[in-house]
C-alpha cells in the first residue's frame with residue numbers, strides 16, 4: 137500500500153488551481169469542503185464540545201450565544217483563503233449549536249474572493265439568523281486585552297491566520313496573536329498548517345502556533361515529517377476537499 141502523498145506548498149496551490157481551472161470546481165466548493173471537514177474532524181476529536189443551544193421567547197431552540205455565555209470555540213482569522221476556511225468552520229460549528237466567535241485580525245475591507253464571500257455569508261447569518269458573533273479586532277490598539285475580553289473560557293482557539301500563502305515569519309499583528317494563543321489554557325486547532333510553520337522545510341518561525349490538532353487540506357505537507365515540526369502540529373488529520381484522487385496522483389508524480 138503506497139504511503140499517502142505529502143505535498144509541497146507549490147503542489148498544494150496547484151491542487152486548487154487545477155481543480156478550479158481544469159476540473160471546473162468553484163473555489164467556494166473547495167473552501168466549503170475544507171471548513172466543513174475541519175468542523176467534523178474537530179467534533180470527532182473533542183466529544184466534549186456540546187450544543188450550547190438556548191431557547192428564545194417562543195421556546196424554540198436557537199444557537200445564538202447568550203451574552204453571558206462564552207464561546208466554546210474562538211476562531212482567529214487573517215485575510216486570505218485560510219481565513220475563508222475559518223469563516224466556513226464558524227458557520228458549521230454554529231449550525232451544530234456550538235457557541236462560536238470569529239475574531240478578525242485583518243480589516244474586513246482587505247478580504248477578497250472566496251474569503252470575502254464567506255465573510256459576507258457569516259455576517260448575514262450572525263445578523264439575521266443567530267449565527268456566530270464576528271468581531272473586528274484589526275483597528276484596536278490593546279490587542280491582547282481585546283483577545284482576552286472576547287475569549288473567556290473558550291475550549292478551543294482556531295488558527296485561521298495564514299496557510300500556504302504565507303511567506304516568511306508571521307508579521308504583526310499575527311506574531312502577537314500567536315504568542316497570545318500559545319499562552320492560553322484552551323486547546324489550539326490549526327487550519328491547513330500552524331501559522332509560522334514553513335510547510336516545505338518544517339522549520340518553525342518565532343513565533344509559531346503550537347497546535348493540539350492540525351486539519352490539513354487535500355494532503356499532508358512535506359514539512360510535517362520533519363522532527364522540528366512535530367511539536368507545533370499536534371495530531372495531524374488530512375481533510376478531503378473533494379478533489380478526485382486522480383488529480384492528487386497526477387500532481388504527486
Ligand SMILES: NC(=O)C1=CN([C@@H]2O[C@H](COP(=O)(O)OP(=O)(O)OC[C@H]3O[C@@H](n4cnc5c(N)ncnc54)[C@H](O)[C@@H]3O)[C@@H](O)[C@H]2O)[C@H](O)CC1
Nearest residue numbers: 152167216217218298299300301302303304305306307328
Ligand atoms: N490547497 C487547497 O486546495 C485549498 C486551500 N484553501 C485554503 O487557502 C489557503 C491559502 O490561501 P491564500 O489566500 O493563498 O493564503 P493565506 O490565507 O495563507 O494568506 C495569505 C495572505 O496573508 C498575507 N501574508 C503572507 N505572508 C504573511 C506573513 N508572513 N505575515 C503576515 N501576512 C502574510 C498575504 O498578503 C496574503 O494576503 C490554504 O492554506 C487553505 O487554508 C482553500 O480554502 C481550500 C482548498
Ligand SMILES: [K+]
Nearest residue numbers: 295298327329
Ligand atoms: K493556519
